[in-house]
Amino acid sequence: MNRIGTHYTASSAGELKGPGRVVFHEALTLTGSEISINELPAGATIPFVHRHKRNEEVYIILEGHGRFHVDGDEFEVGEGTVVRVDPAGARCLKAGDQDAMRYICVQTEAKSLVQFTENDGVALESKPTWLT
Amino acid sequence: MNRIGTHYTASSAGELKGPGRVVFHEALTLTGSEISINELPAGATIPFVHRHKRNEEVYIILEGHGRFHVDGDEFEVGEGTVVRVDPAGARCLKAGDQDAMRYICVQTEAKSLVQFTENDGVALESKPTWLT
Numbered sequence: 001m002n003r004i005g006t007h008y009t010a011s012s013a014g015e016l017k018g019p020g021r022v023v024f025h026e027a028l029t030l031t032g033s034e035i036s037i038n039e040l041p042a043g044a045t046i047p048f049v050h051r052h053k054r055n056e057e058v059y060i061i062l063e064g065h066g067r068f069h070v071d072g073d074e075f076e077v078g079e080g081t082v083v084r085v086d087p088a089g090a091r092c093l094k095a096g097d098q099d100a101m102r103y104i105c106v107q108t109e110a111k112s113l114v115q116f117t118e119n120d121g122v123a124l125e126s127k128p129t130w131l132t
Numbered sequence: 133m134n135r136i137g138t139h140y141t142a143s144s145a146g147e148l149k150g151p152g153r154v155v156f157h158e159a160l161t162l163t164g165s166e167i168s169i170n171e172l173p174a175g176a177t178i179p180f181v182h183r184h185k186r187n188e189e190v191y192i193i194l195e196g197h198g199r200f201h202v203d204g205d206e207f208e209v210g211e212g213t214v215v216r217v218d219p220a221g222a223r224c225l226k227a228g229d230q231d232a233m234r235y236i237c238v239q240t241e242a243k244s245l246v247q248f249t250e251n252d253g254v255a256l257e258s259k260p261t262w263l264t
Binding site: 003005006007008009010011012013014015016018023024025028029030031032033034035045047048049050051052053054055056058060062063067068069070071072073074075077079080081082083084085086088089090091092094104106107108109110111112113114115116117120121122123124125126127128129130131 | 135137138139140141142143144145146147148150155156157160161162163164165166167177179180181182183184185186187188190192194195199200201202203204205206207209211212213214215216217218220221222223224226236238239240241242243244245246247248249252253254255256257258259260261262263
């Protein structure tokens with residue numbers, strides 16, 4: 001499923017519990033982020049530590065458990081854990097030995113957000129069909 | 133669980149399937165996004181249409197089904213559907229009548245991303261304990 005409108009694009013990652021990695025920047029013509037859905041099989045690790053030049057990363061663990069490494073700190077993560085890492089953070093991630101870990105990774109330009117939610121949203125008078 | 137390091141912050145939304153809304157900007161000291169996890173009970177709707185002044189929004193449907201409205205277009209969404217909406221898009225969202233819909237909403241400054249993934253990441257020589 002892909003839909004393209006004047007002010008939106010919609011795509012599908014299929015079932016979120018499916019295998020593999022899905023990246024959305026091109027499919028959705030994202031301009032403020034890159035968003036990916038990722039899976040590490042049980043016991044698998046990202047094979048290197050990395051940092052970023054400009055981007056803040058946020059990892060949202062959707063299912064499974066694992067271990068997160070930043071700058072020598074290591075800690076457990078699991079469903080519902082959300083981790084922000086500064087560009088300079090030296091990071092790595094490993095799935096637990098028992099089950100695959102699925103997670104969303106959001107990359108954004110660090111310090112780029114100006115305002116949000118009630119300071120950025122504007123309520124409109126128009127209605128969807130279900131509210132008319 | 134909250135952990136704060138020099139270059140990271142970690143927090144927990146608890147079980148992602150839990151009820152209610154969790155916002156992460158303050159808890160994680162996010163600088164490039166606001167990220168929230170949201171639930172609409174079965175049959176419930178966001179009670180108004182809104183646009184944004186500056187922010188691109190991305191909706192990631194985690195579970196359930198529903199209907200998405202942008203600028204008069206309306207379409208079905210469900211687990212794995214990902215929708216980008218420009219600031220100007222007039223948007224609303226409704227859960228299906230059968231079950232609650234949970235979704236992540238990511239707000240970012242539109243057109244702020246400069247580069248990403250292999251163009252922004254830098255592999256490092258350091259190792260986590262599980263790779264030494």
